[in-house]
Amino acid sequence: MTASTDREPAGYRPADRQDPEGVAGRLAGEDSSREDVLTIAQEQAHVSVERRETGGVRVRVVTDEGPVLYPVALEAETVEVTRHPVEREVEAVPGPREEGDVTIIPVVEERAVLVTRLFVVEEIHIRRTRVTETVEVPVTLRRQRAVVEQLEPGAAESGPGEG
Template sequence: MTKPPAPDQPDQRVELLEEQLQLRKHLVELGRVLVETKVETTPHVVEALLKEEEVKVERVPVGQFVEEVPPIREENGVLIIPVLEERLVVQTRLMLKEELRVTKTVREELVRRTIPLRAEHATVTRLEEPDLRFPITVEGEDQ
């Protein structure tokens, strides 16, 4: 138990202390640099193999009666497509009127072109050496 203070003694108080920390940041310039870019164009030769196909259609008259439709066929690299018509005779019969002969020719050509390609190069130059003993504070808003 604590004793009540005596009437002749003044109140005793204990003051409590508190430390507070306030942290601030500011921008410090330590030096400056200059960045320059340069675009360099160099020609490059490129090659490509180009293929071209040419189709020639030749009509070959046949003039022959057939019993059924001949199939589409290929002979020595030539595609043969039968063309038919019906002719009225005492009876209807198939007449092979003509054949279409399709020949394909493949031609290859090596093409060479010069194409310019660009490359960018950067140069960095320090404008002044920083003196770290005396940093420069940049004025403005705290970071």
């Protein structure tokens, strides 16, 4: 009788192998009259985890500042004031009016005739001109970036500013 070197557990018998000496039957207790001794080998594995420091990383956030020319649209408005004589009699004081981009403000005076009458003496015309200009204004912008440093074993315990 020979022992198997495959190290199979006791009672293991694959369907495709033959058991010429009836070892499987003796293990199951079918033939207990024979005093044959069968040596069974058993292997055991033990797995353990060992923590070892192999290094570390330090992450810093750095803020960079830099001037940037930022385009800005500036808008300016100028007015042109002109006087226009009218000399027209009116029944009531007229209000300001707009004609296109011109605002017209009537100037009225009372004149003594046998009766009092209103005359528009002049009109003041105000014309608005709008100018838009794009200029570049310097602006300081901030941007953050992360710096990752690889540390050697034992250096991970030091705090910021050390080492």
